[in-house]
Amino acid sequence: xxxxxxxxxxxxxxxGIAILLHFLGLSRTMQFNDDASVSKQFHRxxxxxxxxxxxxxxxxxxxxxxxxxxxxxxxxxxxDCTSHSLMGADIIAxxxxxxxxxxxxxxxxxxxxxxxxxxxxxxxxxxxDNT
Numbered sequence: 001x002x003x004x005x006x007x008x009x010x011x012x013x014x015x016g017i018a019i020l021l022h023f024l025g026l027s028r029t030m031q032f033n034d035d036a037s038v039s040k041q042f043h044r045x046x047x048x049x050x051x052x053x054x055x056x057x058x059x060x061x062x063x064x065x066x067x068x069x070x071x072x073x074x075x076x077x078x079x080d081c082t083s084h085s086l087m088g089a090d091i092i093a094x095x096x097x098x099x100x101x102x103x104x105x106x107x108x109x110x111x112x113x114x115x116x117x118x119x120x121x122x123x124x125x126x127x128x129d130n131t
Contacts, residue, residue, distance in 0.1 A: 030076040031060040038063045042074050045083045055121060057097075062112045064125055071125050073100055075110050082107075086125055098122050 088103030
């Protein structure tokens with residue numbers, strides 16, 4: 001098959017799949033609606049840990065989960081979520097929330113959107129030794 005035919009087929013095929021996924025609602029960012037949804041996703045990612053307490057952002061895209069081994073951050077990462085330990089992490093206040101610098105060079109530190117009343121609660125986990 002000539003490249004002049006193959007290239008448009010591939011480009012329009014990928015574009016068509018992306019548009020279809022978007023209109024089916026499969027490109028939405030994950031939302032944590034309540035503590036039960038945070039707990040369910042946390043257990044999916046960390047089955048050996050038990051949840052003691054949850055501090056959820058009002059935007060519903062992130063939460064701090066306290067466990068017996070220390071606090072963990074769970075946040076929406078597109079249509080899925082990911083979690084990382086906050087042990088050794090640094091939490092810095094930024095104008096629209098907090099920036100989390102994780103103790104993991106392979107994971108980007110997220111910026112979490114928070115209200116002014118939520119910021120102090122999240123900054124309490126700054127040293128990573130609060131449970």
